[in-house]
Amino acid sequence: QVQLVESGGGLVQPGGSLRLSCAASRSILNIPFVGWYRQAPGKQRELVAAITGWGSTNYADSVKGRFTISGDSANNMVYLQMNSLKPEDTAVYYCKITIVTTDYWGQGTQVTVSS
16 A cells, blocks of 8 residues: 655746645655646546656656656655646646556645636
8 A cells, every 4th residue: 555645736826836746655666657647627637747667757748848757766755846837737736656557646736827
């Protein structure tokens, strides 16, 4: 069993930045998949950014060049740095870890981009 706790969400103006954090209850070293997802009202949950076990990263087209995913295996943390935020980035953001065939999700953190 793995517990994930997200933090760092909030209200920010367009063009602003936020850094989301995801604290894992176990080591994330060599975990095959760690990702950030988001779900806006009335929309399906979508993958925003991910790190695979061999260190590659991938991003949704809508956030490329603005968001950066990173991991700190020494402290069991995953981060999502979000810059140049847009109103369409407003959503609940979730951290997910996949171990073998099991997905573990956090409870989510709300990000609202509005003036």
